[in-house]
Amino acid sequence: METKEELIISTIRALLRVAKKYARIEQLPVPVEKGVEITTAEAHTIQAVGEDEGMRVLDVATFFGVTKSAASQMVARLVRKGFLEKRTSDHNNKEFQLFLTQSGWRAFQAHERFHGKDLAGLVNRLSAFSLSQIATISVLLEALGAVMDERLSEKERE
Amino acid sequence: METKEELIISTIRALLRVAKKYARIEQLPVPVEKGVEITTAEAHTIQAVGEDEGMRVLDVATFFGVTKSAASQMVARLVRKGFLEKRTSDHNNKEFQLFLTQSGWRAFQAHERFHGKDLAGLVNRLSAFSLSQIATISVLLEALGAVMDERLSEKERE
DNA sequence: ACACAATAGTTAAGTTGCTGTACTATTCGG
DNA sequence: CCGAATAGTACAGCAACTTAACTATTGTGT
Numbered sequence: 001m002e003t004k005e006e007l008i009i010s011t012i013r014a015l016l017r018v019a020k021k022y023a024r025i026e027q028l029p030v031p032v033e034k035g036v037e038i039t040t041a042e043a044h045t046i047q048a049v050g051e052d053e054g055m056r057v058l059d060v061a062t063f064f065g066v067t068k069s070a071a072s073q074m075v076a077r078l079v080r081k082g083f084l085e086k087r088t089s090d091h092n093n094k095e096f097q098l099f100l101t102q103s104g105w106r107a108f109q110a111h112e113r114f115h116g117k118d119l120a121g122l123v124n125r126l127s128a129f130s131l132s133q134i135a136t137i138s139v140l141l142e143a144l145g146a147v148m149d150e151r152l153s154e155k156e157r158e
Numbered sequence: 159m160e161t162k163e164e165l166i167i168s169t170i171r172a173l174l175r176v177a178k179k180y181a182r183i184e185q186l187p188v189p190v191e192k193g194v195e196i197t198t199a200e201a202h203t204i205q206a207v208g209e210d211e212g213m214r215v216l217d218v219a220t221f222f223g224v225t226k227s228a229a230s231q232m233v234a235r236l237v238r239k240g241f242l243e244k245r246t247s248d249h250n251n252k253e254f255q256l257f258l259t260q261s262g263w264r265a266f267q268a269h270e271r272f273h274g275k276d277l278a279g280l281v282n283r284l285s286a287f288s289l290s291q292i293a294t295i296s297v298l299l300e301a302l303g304a305v306m307d308e309r310l311s312e313k314e315r316e
Numbered sequence: 317a318c319a320c321a322a323t324a325g326t327t328a329a330g331t332t333g334c335t336g337t338a339c340t341a342t343t344c345g346g
Numbered sequence: 347c348c349g350a351a352t353a354g355t356a357c358a359g360c361a362a363c364t365t366a367a368c369t370a371t372t373g374t375g376t
Contacts, residue, residue: 007292008284012277014299019177021306026177041333057354065182070334072355077332094342094353118309119170125301126166129294134165136291137298141172143283147276148179199362215325228363230326252324252371 015144025118032110038083043111045074046083046100050108054097056089083107173302183276190268196241201269203232204241204258208266212255214247241265 029037038046048063049055055063061071075098078084083104089095100108126134187195196204206221207213213221219229233256236242241262247253258266284292 004285004289004292005281007289007296008281009277011284011292011296011299012280014296014303015176016180018173018299018303018306019180021303022174022177023181025306025309039332058352066333067335068354069336069356072353074333076355092343092353096354118305119167121305121308122170122302123163123166125305126169126298127162128301129298131162131165133294133298134162134169136287137295138165138169138172140284140287140295141169141176143286144176144280145172145179147279147283148176148183150279197361216323224362225364226325227327227365230324231362234326250324250372254325 030107030111030114032107038107041074042078042081042083043107045078046104046107047111049084049098050100050105053099056095056097060098078104188265188269188272190265196265199232200236200239200241201265203236204262204265205269207242207256208258208263211257214253214255218256236262 027040029039030043031037044064045060048060052059057071057075058068060075061068064071075084075086079086082101085099085101085104086096087099089097185198187197188201189195202222203218206218210217215229215233216226218233219226222229233242233244237244240259243257243259243262244254245257247255287295
């Protein structure tokens with residue numbers, strides 16, 4: 001006989017496998033145009049700036065949970081490559097505001113398309129399930145998120 | 159009104175958030191004993207060898223999907239740190255077989271305990287759901303895993 | 317039987333993305 | 347108006363990976 005606890009554990013393992021696979025997918029380089037690819041970290045930064053233009057370097061840092069040093073370096077790289085533009089703020093001479101260049105917007109859209117394919121596949125697969133079944137997994141995911149948040153904040157408290 | 163498709167998409171977003179959080183948790187260093195920590199990559203290599211002693215360097219490489227060079231470097235590091243032992247194979251003078259040292263087994267167990275804490279928290283949280291709800295989630299995760307597998311193998315075919 | 321290809325592993329140099337520390341340059345507040 | 351806080355950069359270093367070139371075995375075809 002299979003106990004409930006065993007079922008729960010095997011379900012969690014399945015979820016972790018899915019999470020791992022997704023992490024691998026996220027790491028794939030994103031093709032922008034013929035012969036041009038950007039790394040995942042670059043794509044995510046471009047995505048973040050594209051969705052909220054006018055961000056500062058520090059905003060990028062807090063958004064991704066990395067140090068401002070890391071954000072500064074990433075931004076500098078994307079500026080050098082021509083995807084991002086750094087304008088000095090209107091009211092402020094010590095801050096910069098970040099914007100996408102034309103090339104940056106092209107990369108942004110390429111990234112959307114790239115992920116759109118995945119999303120369509122997933123939606124398609126989930127359509128076979130009933131509304132209540134899908135709702136159940138939503139609740140489950142909330143619970144998992146809560147446990148993981150505990151774990152992550154635990155680390156910060158050290 | 160909320161359509162089914164909207165629910166599906168918001169569910170997928172929740173899944174992606176969980177996947178991201180899990181990836182962050184996986185990156186936390188694992189405490190082995192007072193003042194000794196190992197990185198996640200090290201912990202996973204130790205875990206893999208512990209679960210299947212006698213592995214070769216190349217087996218480690220294929221297990222993790224990295225180059226044999228990367229595996230060789232990781233193994234060399236763990237040997238240097240005293241967690242792994244490299245014995246020349248019985249029938250073969252060009253292969254090595256990998257085993258855990260006492261110290262390696264201690265790290266293996268520390269890693270298990272480390273994960274056990276999370277698992278207990280999750281099981282606790284999931285106990286509120288009914289058996290059939292949990293079973294549904296399992297099926298759903300299988301479906302998601304299948305979509306992701308397609309995507310990953312697509313990449314390899316390039 | 318022997319040359320040659322395949323296999324197992326190592327080494328070296330370079331890359332990405334991060335951290336920590338130290339630094340400059342602004343801006344704010346008492 | 348001086349000192350503290352804030353925004354950002356520079357530099358060194360690290361972990362984990364890659365590619366390419368290498369050694370050293372082992373297996374195979376003729």
